[in-house]
Amino acid sequence: MFNQSWDAPQGNGNGGEKRTYTFWLRPGEAKRIIFLQDAPIQVWEHELYVLTKKSESHVCPVRNKIGDHCAICDLSDEIKKDKGLWPRLVGYSTVLDIGMVEWRNGEVMITPPVDRDGNPRPEFMGSKRLFRGKWGSEEKPSTWRILADKRQRIGTLMFTVWDVKRLGNKDPRVGSTFEFVTKLDSKEAVLEYLKSMGVPTDRISADLVEMINYSQELKPLSDQYITGILATAGLISAPVASESAPNFGVPLSDATGGNTVDDPFDM
Ligand SMILES: [Zn+2]
Secondary structure, eight states, X not given: OXXXXXXXXXXXXXOOOOSSOBOOOOTTOEEEEEESXXXXXXXXXXXXXXXXXXXXXXXXXXXXXXXXXXXXXXXXXXXXXXXXXXXXXXEEEEEEEEEEEEEETTEEEEEOOBOTTSOXXXXXXXXXXXXXXXXBOSSSBOHHHHHHHHHHHHXXXXXXXXXXXXXXXXXXXXXXXXXXXXXXXXXXXXXXXXXXXXXXXXXOOXXXXXXXXXXXXXXXXXXXXXXXXXXXXXXXXXXXXXHHOTTOSOOHHHHHOSSOSOOTTOO
């Protein structure tokens, strides 16, 4: 199973099914978030962008010791190196996405998130989100190395409040600057804080401050899907059974089994 720890990977860290939306920011956007746990959940993933041109990744069954077969790991080392398909260590945390942050004349304003049609959606204030960050390398630190460094002054990330901003579109989707706002001392204090930030009271409940169930959310993609995209990319020959199957190349939404629910904030 996955480890929860602050151990940064050596070197550059190369190395499902999601029911909860992933936290992300549009370029230029700033949000206020609360971390609900200290150390991130460490997961080895193969990033599939090079194959599918979609921002998706495959939780490696073998490297995470949750299965005994991984079609990507089975590729030759040469192909994995060439395509950047080695598993990479990423860190997951559970955050509450309180809302957009704006400063007006030195005063901070928390406003509801805006959906892709530009409508404010107060019913999404305080939503629980999966925060997926990379470690980067010692030479080029990314999200978790930056947060680990900032954490040293606070002692923990648990129940800490941050203003996060993504400056440019090449910056990580979870943001490029992290400004510490405050540290709360209990789950009850988090719920009170949400109220004080204008989160609608009908959204505030005790289970909102519980960590995501990672073994439920972070599942490897199906073997059928992975072998399908590897075959399409010409990295393996098409599986025998699929040659006669009329539906080879299962629709992505079915095959991934995840993110079929429409994220109203995704563009
Ligand atoms: Zn693998």
